[in-house]
Amino acid sequence: MKIHLATTVVVIFLTFYFAIDGWERAWIILSTFLVLSAEMFNTAIEAVVDRGGQAYHPLAELAKDAAAGAVLLLAIQAIIAGITVFGPRVLALW
């Protein structure tokens, strides 16, 4: 979660540094906050599962793996958004 929050601060800074606006900024901010939200849901699901006990259970495994998978999918989407929006601008600096 700390890594996600630090990344969010950096990404928002970059949207100002590169003067990104309109739909591109909306897409970047949406992607960032979706990852944060998914991480919070993941944490909530982990807490509920652990509250039920630490013993191995296939449903506990399914719940944790699905929640972690959701975070991974949205993180991949956010990386694609970042590369699409920031990539050409970073390359233009060289």
Ligand SMILES: Nc1ncnc2c1ncn2[C@@H]1O[C@H](COP(=O)(O)OP(=O)(O)OP(=O)(O)O)[C@@H](O)[C@H]1O
């Ligand atoms: N009670 C359980 N029963 C079955 N499998 C479990 C159980 N607890 C954890 N696991 C398996 O271990 C994996 C890691 O679980 P853990 O609770 O350590 O999550 P984590 O992803 O390491 O958490 P964090 O987000 O804090 O890094 C889960 O994705 C799941 O596959």
